[in-house]
Structures are given as structure tokens and as C-alpha cells.
Amino acid sequence: MSTVQNTEYLASPRGSRDAAEAASRGRLRLGDPIFRVVATACGLAVAAAMFGLTAVLIYNSWPAIAGLKTEVLTTVAWSPSSGQYGALAALAGTALSTVVAMVIAVPLALVIALLLVELVHPSIGRIIGMAVEMLAAIPSIIFGMVGLFVVVPFMQETIVPWLVESPLGSVPGIKPGPTFQGGGLSIFTAGIVLAFMVLPYITAVARDVLRMVPQVTKEAGYGMGSTTWEVLHKISLRYANSGIVGAVFIGLGRALGETMAVAFIVGSVYTDLPRSLLDPGTTIASLIANTFNEATDQIQIAALIELGLILFLISMVFQVIAQLWLRRVQRKTGGRA
């Protein structure tokens, strides 16, 4: 098969690579088939890993699924010593801490991205951008430690007392509930630490997406006599909004599954629903982390694995949504989101 004849075919990148592939197929060497098999096997290994994970989780949590039926999802308290395996408290804590984290992180991320793209000198923007990306690499245990030793005392001694005294302190949801322990170890604190954990990710994606707004379009906006803010919110954000939503979903996915940053500081109360953000609570991930190794009862282990399965499914849903959304962005703008 000659690759020379079909020049049009070669013109497109896809065409030339396929042509190259076609050309190589004609050869009778052992190296290539082996190479192909190895590569394909490794590629499929990735998919196999995913299915394997799902299958193993289901298999190992089956005793709990069959034995406890819906108890896990309908009961509040998790107390294996008294035979209770309810995950609602953990689910509530996961949801609440994630929401707090998103409410803090998303506006901050957008504002930092705006700063990097529009408001500072490009070389400063590049340096800070690089710093943000490196900060995304900081392992979560670091955040857990700073959270435990710095943020928790600060919340306990300064912020929470002030908050409780202030008019905000009587707002339902903030007003301390019956399990209140001073507010240091609480859902709110966990949410704050989570926020700064996901902040670099969302900022990096938001910045990339804002940079994709074509310069001509922005100039046209300024040319119409708009201010920077007007160009940003009427034009740039509208252009970039799918990408930003995708970024938010990615951040959400990470916040949901975060363990080490939260396990220290969320309060480890597994038995009650938190009545306020200032109450201690737990998340699914930290519940698993804190109790798994002490679990001896087979049902308890299976139930914990079932919790893991639930967390897995929740975060998968968000991941898939984020993937689909970001693919829409790629199609619209033709670039990497």
C-alpha cells in the first residue's frame, strides 16, 4: 500500500497517521504485532481497572447490601457497636462540607482567574499561574495538618465565638445545635479547609477557559465602550461558562472524596445529623478512614465497603457529568478545556 498516491488523505492529521498505520500493516515483522498487543493490553488495563474496582466493591459489600438492605441509606446513626449502620449523618456531612467548600472556592477561583487573565501584567500572571498549579500538587495530609493545628484553634477561639454572638448566630443552620463542641472541629471548618484544597484546580481550569476567549471578541467589547467588568461578565464569562461549570464539577468531585484534609477536623460524630454548620459531623470518606482499621466484625467491614461503594457512585456521577460538559466545551471552542 503506497502512501504517496493519496495525497489528500495525507493532508489531514488523521489521514496521515492512518496512512502510516496502513503502511506498516503490510510488513511481516514480529515486533509490530507484539507492540500492538502490549499497547492495547495496557490501554484496556485502564478500563479493566475501572470495572474491576466496581466489581470488587460490589462483591465485598454484598453481605451488607443483602443483610442491611436499605438501612444504610435511611438511618441516621452509624454505630456498629449497637448494630446500627446508618449513613445519613455521613451523607449529610459530606454534602454540607462540600457545599461550604464550593461556596467559598468558586468565587475565589473566578476572581483569581480574572486577575491572572485581565488585571495583572502577563509575566506576573504566568508566575502566579505556575504557583497555583504547583499548589494543586500539595498532598491533602498537609492541608489536614495545617487545618488541625492552625485553622481549628483559630476557629474555636476567634471566629466561632464571634459568629455565635453576632446576629448571624441565630440564623438556622448557623445557630449551634445540641452536639456543638465549640466550633473548632466542625463541618464549617472542614468546608473551609476543603475550599482551599480544591481552589487551585478550579482556578487553573477557569484561567485556561478564560484565556480561550478570542482576543478579537474582547477588543470588540472594549471598542464598544465597555469597562473591564462589563466585558468580563457580558462577554468573557458568557463565552467561557461551560468550561467554568465543568471546572466546578471537577472541584466538586474532588471535594466529595477528600479524606485526609477532613478526617482530622470534621469532628467525628457519626450518630447525629448536624443541626448547624458549626456542629461537628462526619463525611463518608472520613468515617471510612477513621473506623476501617478497627473494624473486626465482618458485617461492619462489608458495611464500610458499601459506604465506599456509595461514595464511589456519587463521585462517579459528578465525574461523568464533568467529562460530558467539558467535551461540549472542547467541541465549541476547539481547544483544550
Added chain:
Amino acid sequence: MVGTTVTDETQMQSQATVVPPRLEVAEARRGVDEDFDALPSQISVRHLDFFYGKSQALFDNDIEIKRNRVTAVIGPSGCGKSTHIRTYNRIFNLYRDQRATGEILMDGMDLLSPQTDLLDLRRRIGMIFQKPSPFPMTVFDNVAYGLRQHYRLSRSELSDRVEEALKRSAIWDEVKHKLNEPGNALSGGQQQRLCIARAVAAEPEVLLMDEPCSAIDPVGTAKIEELILELKSNYTIVLVTHNMQQAARVSDYTAFFFQGRIVEFGPTTQIFSNPAQKQTEEYITGRFG
């Protein structure tokens, strides 16, 4: 309407190959018989220099842009044509290392002075870019953008003005059923006329057009050229183009730029039939650029 009425493509194409172009009727409005100095100037440029960082791009530009006339700016690539007109609406201010010195006077005020209100300046001087750039919103919202931003209008007034702007830009019939579709659903030529409508809607005095047809097909180009001739009666137009025939067809006055300087400026018919400078003649006859 004065000037060419291009009604079919073949006529358009045959004109495209003729150098120099045929002169049109009513040359009184084409700058030949008028008294240049008696005409009111919309924009007067004096000793304009422009710098990208340390390197200078424009050298001592002096030019008078006359009201209600089309002034074409021609020259080879990189000669500073776009740079020059981008000083009028101070769009270069977006970039930190770009700087202009000199004077650009409009209605007695220096546009380059730091006291100039950029928002109002850009309301009075509109710009159309080389690449059609509709905003990511509906056709209606695109045209209404400038209106909503600068003026307080009732909903019916807004609608009326949008319709009028689209009519003035010769695109109303094509988009009147598509007002709620996104702006970039239109064809390239239509998008550019949409951008013209958007600029016109905000009631500017001057329209700066930076190679508006270079990304458009010939039929679309013809429609835009026709439009320019119509718009002339209400607006002052400065048209940057690399297409000399276009400049000859459409403009009253032409400035020839070379390496950041204005080599020659005068009525279009004179520039194209009897240029005073050798460089101008060489460019017109295609010896370079």
C-alpha cells in the same frame, strides 16, 4: 444612491481585474472637485508617533479625516495601517507596552490626552474588526449591546433602534426571523454586517473599519462595500484595506502608508490615476507589497 450598485457577481469579478478602476459618476463626492480645506474635519491627526515597547511603528503621521467621507488607508503588510487607526479609539490602551504620542483632535479635544473619557470616545468612534466577532449572544442582543450600555431606553425604543440599525446595515431582511438565534449562527459575511449593525446602533460619529472584508467571500464583500457607500451619508468612515480596488471603488480620499509613514494622501481618483510620489505609484501598479 450614488456610486456603484453591484447587482451580480460577474460584474463584481470583472471589476476586480481592472487596474486602474473605472471612475464613477458624481465625482463631486469622490473628492475631485471639492475644496478639501473647506470641508469640516472630523479627526485631525498631528505628529502622531506610536511605539510597541521600544520599537517605533508610526512616524510623524499627519492626516485630516473629513466628515461624511470615506477615507481609505492602504499600504503593504506591516506598514502601520491598522496601528494608525487603532489610535483613534485608543484600543491600544489595552496593552501595556503600546504607547502613542502626538495629537489626535476631534471637536477640539485631544483624544490622546489622559483626561479623555474612553467610554464615551468609544461610543462616538465605533470599530469593525478584520475577523467578524459577534458576541456570544443572540442577534438581537448583539445589536442592542451598545444601546443598552450607553443609553436608557424603553423596550419598544430599543426594539425600534435595533431594527433600524439592522436595516441600515442591509441585513434586516436576512435576520428578521433569526433575532433570537446566536450571533455566530450567521454566515461570515452576515456576521460582519451584524457587527456593523452593532456598531451603528450605538449612534457613533465615526466608523473605523480594519480590513472588514478580508475574511469574507466576494459576494459578502460586495454587499459590505455597497453598505459603506450608503453609510457614508451618516457617518465618517475610515477604511483600512489591503485591496486597492476596493479602496478605489469605495473611498473619497486615500492615504498611502509605508513603513509607518504617510507617504501620500489625497483624493482617491488622484492617488490612483496620478500619484505624486514614486513609492505610491510603485505600490499601486503592483511592483511591491
Added chain:
Amino acid sequence: MNGRRSQATERGAGGAPLGTVAQSGRKAPALRHRSVARRKAVDLIVKVLAWIGAWFGIAVMAFVVWEVVVRGISAISWSFFTQSTPQDVTSTSGGLANAIVGTLVITLVAAAIGIPTGFFGGIYLAEFGRNGRVATAVRMIANVVMGVPSIIVGVFAFAIMVKPVSHYSGFAGSIALAFIMLPVMARTTEDILNLVPNELRESGLAMGAPRWKVTLGVVCKAARGGLITGATLAIVRVAGETAPLLFTALSSPYWMSGLFGSGGFFGGPVANLTKTIYDLAGTPYPAWQSLAWGGALVIIVAVLGMNLLVRLLFQRGKEW
């Protein structure tokens, strides 16, 4: 426009002249202008808020690093790097040497499994599966797997490596980390290889070389910088993970003793830095907490340092 305007001009709301009857041939109806001053004020407020908010966010991030440095630096000493984890509450000596070595071993084994597999998987995606449905599915699955919470990976590794044999092992930890590394390495490899222009492949094949030689010898060589960056960053990323090790390698106060047996790599829990930090931080003893901060400092220096290093060395390889 403000400035030197003649006083005879009428002014409307917002200070701008009403109507613009400047052109001949067009009657301009009177237009009420929106206040330019107000729009500029809003713009200014937003900019100020943006500056404050952005620098606040950046400052907090810097603060995190700062705290670790300040608190950790006092723990760093020669014994930190040579002695193993203290078990006696009263002892003032002790270090995290065994934990550091353990992390290195576990991570390197994980890399030995995950990097080559991910690398070839990336080759599959970039070279063989450009448009196929299978490859697109694999790509999307890889993206999704990258988002699996690392504690779930730990649970998975527990279920297949620990539960059947009823003991923890360092190797189980390596499996968990390899699982995380696999899709990361695959997607990174794919992205890097996609940047290599097709002409390179074509010229290799045109010389008569077989596909595998072209891919490995020519293309990968061209992309060497990016590939090394990608691999390094993947390794560094999993080295800092804690959750996958919680139920697999657990941790231990002792040095790893060989391969098998209760203290060995395959036989029992192996000390590692992240879990040890987690344990020490949770104790109420300041000396041990200080050791934990020292460990945190080591991690941050390693992670940030490697990141900086590969980016500086192989700038071309990856996008900033």
C-alpha cells in the same frame, strides 16, 4: 466626553450632551445617556474586590506552605533522617528515617508497575486508537478513574490484597498507588505524544522502520522531556497520598525487614511517611507532633521541589 467642552452645550443626566446633531443628513433624536461615572465606579469596585479577593486566596495558599516550613524546620536534624519512629513517649530522640525509606520503596514498586503500563496505555491511545470507539471509551474511562477518591482505591486494594491473606503489606500499598498512577500516566503520555508532529512518524516509517521502532525510538525520543516530566509528576503525586495506604501498607514504627515475614515488604505493614505523619499528628505529644511537621516539610519540599525541577528542566514538555 468631559474636558474642555463649550459651556453652551446642553447637558443631560450623567453630564453628557443630549443628542448628537453633529452629522449632516441625519436627525439624531434625543437620547438619554446612562451615567458613565456610575459605570466606571462599578468597574472600579469590582476591580478592587477582585484584587482583594484574589490576593487573599493566594495569601492563604502561601500561608499553608509557610506554616509547614516554620513548624517543620525545628524537627529537621541529622537524627530525623537516620532514626526510626519513636515508640516511647518519653524519648526525645527519634526520626522518620524508616518512614521515608518505606515511602521510597512502596512508591518505586508502584512506579515499576504503574508507569510502564500507563506508558504503553498512552501509546495505545495516541498511536493506535485515535478514532476508534474503544479508544474513546478508554480515554473517557481513564479520565473518570482519575477522579476516583483515593480512599476508595485503598478500600479496593484492601479487598483484593489484604483481606484474602489477612495481613497488611507494603506491596498492597504499592498496588493501590499503581492503580492511581495508571490512568494519570496513560493520559499524560497520550497528551505528550499527540504534540509530536506527524511528519516525524512519517519520516521514520518512510525509512522502512517498523512501527514499534518508530514509536519508541523516534517519537518517544522527541517527546522525551514531556514524558519524563509526566512520569515524575505522577510518581510525586502518589508519593504524597495517604488514604490509599491506610488499609494496605498501614504503617509501622520499625524498619522494613526484607521481603517476606511479618516485617517484610510482602508480609506485613511497612512504615511510610504519610501514614506516620497522620498517626503522629493525632497524638497529644508535642515532640511527636513536631516530628509530624518535619515529615510534612519533607513532603512539601519534595513535591514542590520536583514540580519546579521538572518544569524548569523540561519546559517544552508540558504546558504551564
